[in-house]
Amino acid sequence: MSRRGIEWSMAYELLSYDREKAVSYARRWAFSRNPAYFDFSAIGGDCTNFASQCLFAGAGVMNFTPVYGWFYRTANDRTASWTGVEYLYEFLAHNEGEGPYASVVSPDKLEIGDIVQLGRATGEFYHSPVVVGISGGEILVAAHSYDAFGKPLASYRAPVLRGLHILGVRKESVRHFP
DSSP states (O other): EEETTTTEEEEEEOOOOOOOHHHHHHHHHHHHHOTOOOOOGGGGGGGHHHHHHHHHHHHOOOOOOOOTTEEEETTTEEEEHHHHHHHHHHHHHHHEEEESEEEEEEEGGOOOOOOEEEEEETTTTEEEEEEEEEEETTEEEEEEETTTTEGGGGOOOOOOEHHHHHEEEEEEEEEOOO
C-alpha cells in the first residue's frame, strides 16, 4: 500500500499467550464481577463473557473487526463472540487476524488458560469454563453463571466436551518500506 509516497503493509506480530495471567484473572473474578464488564447472568448467562475476560487478560489484544471479530467496549458495543458460546468457538478456531487463536483439541490436551466447552448430545454447546488447573490428570475449571473456581470438569454432566487450546496471539503491526 502507498500513502503519500511511503510504502507500507500490515503484518502480524506473534505474541505468546500468558496462561498464568488468564488463571490469575479467573481466580480474582470467579466469585464476583469486574465492574469494567456488564454482568450477563440475568440475560442468558455470563460464562462466555467471563471466559473472554480471562482470555483477554492472557492475550492483551482484541480483534475490532465488526461482526466477526472479538471485542468488548460496552454491553452494547461488543461482538457476539465475546459472550456467545458458539461464536467464541468460531472466532478462536478460525481467527486468522488479530487476537487469540486456538486449535480444537480433546480435553486431555488442554492446558491452564484454555477453554473447554460443554455440549449436549445434540451437538449444541452451552457453557465455556476456563481451565485453571490440572491435578492428577483431573481438569479443574473456573466459570461464571454457576460461579466456580477449581471445580473438577468431571463434575459437570456434559455428554460432549470441546477443548480450545490457545496457540498464541496476533497483534497488527505496520511495516514501512523505504
